[in-house]
Amino acid sequence: MSSTEDLDYPQLLFQYKNGFLVSKIMFTACELGVFDLLLESEGPLSSDAIAERLGTSASGMERLLDACVGLKLLGVEMKSEGAFYRNTELSNLYLTKSSPKSQYHCLMYYSKTVYLCWHYLTDAVRDGKNQYDRAFGCAGGLAQECISLYPNSTVTIYDLPKVVQVAKERFVPSEERRITFHEGKLGSFCVLCRLVQCDWAQSPIKISMLHLKG
Secondary structure (H helix, E strand, O other), X not given: OOHHHHHHHHHHHHHXXXXXXXXXHHHXXXXXXXXXXXXXXXXXXXXXXXXXXXXXXXXXXXXXXHHHHHOOOEXXXXXXXXXXXXXXXXXXXXXXXXXXXXOHHHHHHHHHHHHHHHOOHHHHHHHOOOOHHHHHOOOOHHHHHHHHHOOOOOEEXXXXXXXXXXXXXXXXXXXXXOEEEEEOOOOEEEEEEOOOOOOOOOOOOEEEEEXXXX
């Protein structure tokens, strides 16, 4: 191996292994509305001002903004009061919702759908099967949170048969008796009433099941 290859190969591997980090930084800034806010503002904004307007943590936003500067998605101006951030031409043109050339919705599709599907690439290659249900189906997270908060409760997970099978195998321990499963298809659905409330213990959730016949 030549000395040039000694230098090139590690750099190439570094770019490959960190590529998803770059994508996720851009996706997150778009989803939080960073580029839209800076487009609408009359001038550059501090990280504290951006965090306050977008309802995020100050430290998290500052790190996100600095990462965007490194990717040339944002510009930064250093003033006596600190760092002030602004959009670059690229961001104004492609990452804001109002631009005629906006790629915002395409990026959100990649962030919320494509990115999640590729998380299961290893399983897809190993099994040779579609991983869509595994990526987007019920994993039992809410059910486990419920029984954690209310140990005397029981929870039923309702989803497609294939998704239920994955949840049983991968996410919910077999010895957990407080969580049960119900398999269903598109022709049935659940209506949850009074789900969002302050005190579940004082006002139990009412569940109605409708079976549609076509």
